[in-house]
Amino acid sequence: MAQKELYDTFKSRMFGICLRYAGNYDDAQDILQDGFLKVFEKIDQFEFRGAFEGWIRKIMVNKALERFRTNYQVININDNLKEVDNEYTGDFSSDIDARELIRFVQELSPRYRTVFNLYAIEGYSHKEIGEMLGITEGTSKSNLSRARDILQEKVNRFYLKSVKSI
Template sequence: MKLFTKPKSDEDKLIEGCIAGKREMQRLLYDLYAKKMMVVCLRYAPTTFEAEDIMQDAFIKVFNNIQNFKKDCPLEFWIRRIMINTALKHLRSKQLLTVSHEAEEVANLSSGEVSLSGYTMDELLSMIQSLAPRYRMVFNLYAIEGYNHKEIGEMLGISEGTSKSQYSRARAILQSMLLRQENNLKEHVISN
């Protein structure tokens, strides 16, 4: 009796090619994920230049460690995690994860909810990038990546309570920015 084996998927072939060091397969993997991963890096980095550096370093790690990839999670998730960890390491090395002194601004913020439907991805990304590094990290990790505050605390070397507090402040600052933009738009429409 002959046993049937499941044919290899395109992803399996891609991974095997990268493990074997085949440049064309590495290029294919890079091309497949670069745009999505650049968006991840831009959310963490203060500038596009730094985001590009982070992504470059992270893809080197991906290629150097692809033999360790286990199929218990999607490849994209595994790559994203490397991007995030590389971004955090980069920001730690630049000492950009120090505590911010935006308490005065936070104290004056409105707690009103704002609709995001009128904003482009670039506008929202720009607002997130304008946050102080610590707030930006916590906001991205919690609101976008889905980590809980305990995990964030462990990743950033802060307490769970500090993570919650910084997320709350980041959210309030972003809401304030959105409210200011909405008010500016309303004033512009009224004056015309």
């Protein structure tokens, strides 16, 4: 069955994306499921003009954003946090594996998590993110900054723990 083949080809890569956007494992699976249903539904609209994976990937991100909008739009975070010019270590050794990093990202609030994903990993500009999420560019920037701070803190704590455990 062609659909199963397609699913098997992309499931792991797409699940990797869903995990970053979701708050937890189950949510990620839900996004993955909804995303693939959408892919199968819309596959006749894919005109083979771009890369197929990019298209699927976009659908997954869209699904994640949809979920973000429906679930979290009422949460109003104080957007005017002052930008703290934190010192980022700029380096952490490879002993923090991806799963650990994903867990850190998942622990962020939905807004921070989404902004961080879109900016730091997907590469959207603040302007685009603002439009996608219905927030201002400034809000996007401060959200990102805040997300970085929190993540840095988690990374630091992780090192502290691992140092202790040695």
